[in-house]
Structure formats: C-alpha cells, structure tokens
Amino acid sequence: MSVKPKVVVVGSINMDMVTKSSRFPKKGETITGVGFDQFPGGKGANQAVAAARLGADVTMIGAVGNDHTGQALLEHLKKEKINTDFINVHQTVSTGMAQITVAEEDNHIIIVPGANHAISKEQIESAVDVIKEADIMLLQLEIPLEMVEYAASVATQFGVKVILNPAPAQELPGELIELCHYITPNETELTELTGETDIIKGTQKLLSASVDAVVVTLGSMGASYRRAKDNENTNIVGIHAEVVDTTGAGDTFNGALAVALAEDSELEKAVPFANAAAALSVTKFGAQSGMPTAQEMLKYKS
Numbered sequence: 001m002s003v004k005p006k007v008v009v010v011g012s013i014n015m016d017m018v019t020k021s022s023r024f025p026k027k028g029e030t031i032t033g034v035g036f037d038q039f040p041g042g043k044g045a046n047q048a049v050a051a052a053r054l055g056a057d058v059t060m061i062g063a064v065g066n067d068h069t070g071q072a073l074l075e076h077l078k079k080e081k082i083n084t085d086f087i088n089v090h091q092t093v094s095t096g097m098a099q100i101t102v103a104e105e106d107n108h109i110i111i112v113p114g115a116n117h118a119i120s121k122e123q124i125e126s127a128v129d130v131i132k133e134a135d136i137m138l139l140q141l142e143i144p145l146e147m148v149e150y151a152a153s154v155a156t157q158f159g160v161k162v163i164l165n166p167a168p169a170q171e172l173p174g175e176l177i178e179l180c181h182y183i184t185p186n187e188t189e190l191t192e193l194t195g196e197t198d199i200i201k202g203t204q205k206l207l208s209a210s211v212d213a214v215v216v217t218l219g220s221m222g223a224s225y226r227r228a229k230d231n232e233n234t235n236i237v238g239i240h241a242e243v244v245d246t247t248g249a250g251d252t253f254n255g256a257l258a259v260a261l262a263e264d265s266e267l268e269k270a271v272p273f274a275n276a277a278a279a280l281s282v283t284k285f286g287a288q289s290g291m292p293t294a295q296e297m298l299k300y301k302s
C-alpha cells in the first residue's frame with residue numbers, strides 16, 4: 001500500500017460572498033440585487049482542498065473567527081478530509097471574508113482578512129511535529145509576510161521543502177525568497193516581483209536568490225519552469241478546456257504541484273500534472289467545485 005504524500009498548508013481561509021446585480025450602486029445608493037451565493041475560499045484553503053482531493057494527507061494551519069462563517073468553513077475543510085487541528089478559532093476577530101459584487105460583466109471585490117491576519121508564531125510552533133514529518137509546505141501571501149517567513153523557516157529547519165505561491169503579488173524580502181525551494185508566480189506576479197515582463201529574464205532573476213526552481217503559470221498557455229541546476233526554460237503547453245470559470249485555477253495548479261512534488265516526482269512530471277489538474281478545474285463554476293480528484297487525474301499520471 002502506498003503512503004499518502006504529506007502536505008502542510010499555512011495560509012488564508014475566507015468565505016467568498018458573491019452578490020449578483022444588474023448594475024453597480026452609485027455612491028450612497030441602495031439597489032436590489034438579483035442573486036447571492038457563498039463559496040468557501042481563500043488561497044490557503046483553496047490550495048489545501050486541491051491537494052486533499054488529489055489524495056494527499058493535508059494539514060492546514062490558519063485561523064477563523066468565532067462566528068457562523070468560521071464554523072461552516074471548518075466543517076467544510078473537515079469534509080474535504082483536511083486536518084484542522086491547527087486552525088485557530090479567534091474570539092475577537094471575524095472570519096476572513098471576500099465581498100464580491102458581480103455586475104455589468106465586471107466585479108468589485110473587498111477583502112477583509114480578519115482572522116487571517118491573526119495567525120501567530122505560537123500557532124505555527126504548535127504544529128511543529130506535523131511540519132517536520134511533512135513532505136512539502138505550501139505558502140501564499142494572504143497572511144502576514146512575517147508569518148509566511150516564519151513558517152518557511154520552521155520547514156527548512158527540518159529539511160522540508162517549501163513552495164511559495166507569491167499571490168497576491170507584493171514585494172518580497174530576500175530572506176523569504178532564500179527560504180523557498182519553489183516559487184510559483186503567474187505572469188503578472190512574476191513582473192511585480194522582478195520588474196521584468198520577459199519570462200526568461202524574470203525567472204533568471206528569481207533563481208539567482210538560491211531558489212531551486214521557478215514555475216510560472218501562463219493561463220490558457222499552460223506553464224513554464226526553470227531550474228537552478230540546468231538554468232533552462234521548459235514550456236508545458238496549455239490543455240484545451242471548455243472554460244466556465246477560471247477562478248482558483250492557480251490554486252488548483254499549486255495544490256496539484258505540491259502533491260506531485262511531495263510524491264517525489266521531478267518537475268518534468270509535476271508541472272504537466274499540475275497543468276492538467278488546473279485545466280480540469282476551469283471547466284466548472286467556483287474556485288473549489290471544479291478541483292479534480294485523484295481518480296479523475298489517473299489518466300494524467302504515468
């Protein structure tokens with residue numbers, strides 16, 4: 001019997017509240033909308049769900065508030081077979097929330113990080129026994145940078161490899177980059193991080209900071225990666241998909257990449273696997289609902 005790959009995700013947990021309207025309200029105006037839905041989200045939780053669906057043993061380190069939304073999100077993560085033992089329930093801050101208004105073929109989004117910004121070093125330390133047994137740690141940038149860096153330092157201390165998905169884009173301290181083995185920006189994030197619009201120049205710049213590999217996601221064009229050991233750019237072409245909703249495509253990609261790398265695959269196999277999982281995810285509505293299962297991905301594994 002094969003052992004499940006172990007993935008630890010340290011990151012955000014949000015509820016996405018989506019209101020649909022025929023138009024946006026003007027300043028100070030109240031209008032009647034046409035629909036409302038709630039979807040579990042947050043890049044951390046999305047990536048944890050992607051990895052768990054693909055058969056990994058996933059532990060999520062994060063935080064929610066002591067409210068109905070937080071309870072619902074915890075239940076949801078448990079249903080996805082994610083270990084929630086290290087998710088703190090905060091008494092004084094609300095659960096992270098993304099308020100999304102969809103109208104006029106556009107959207108307005110307000111994110112309130114709430115409990116996501118209350119993740120503490122003590123909380124990460126309390127999970128040290130799980131972290132040191134993990135095959136890989138997966139990080140994003142929706143929690144304070146200081147906590148991202150701290151989590152990466154704990155992982156590397158125990159020889160656990162770190163994937164950093166630098167989203168949403170922001171400037172990164174060199175110390176954090178040095179703690180990461182894989183950095184996975186999309187094209188916009190790569191430009192934001194390096195000041196380069198050219199993928200070859202951008203990935204070269206990031207690699208020079210002691211990173212093993214940079215993997216760039218390219219939307220419908222697929223992905224490309226560059227490893228420090230050979231300093232060559234390899235392109236993986238996009239898989240044709242009947243696109244319904246690309247929300248969460250990057251999260252599916254990262255979750256799948258983490259599982260493949262945790263299983264000890266090399267990037268030659270791991271990136272095409274993540275590319276296929278992400279292409280499948282865009283064929284359904286919602287960030288998490290289209291994330292494929294291990295069963296659905298069997299034909300993409302060699």
Ligand code: ADP
Nearest residue numbers: 186217218219220222223241249250275278279
């Ligand atoms: P993000 O969601 O972070 O902006 P991308 O848009 O680069 O990231 O998408 C992440 C991955 O999702 C891509 O590398 C690709 O594998 C897959 N993907 C995204 N859009 C499509 C599409 N239209 N068709 C097929 N695959 C897609």
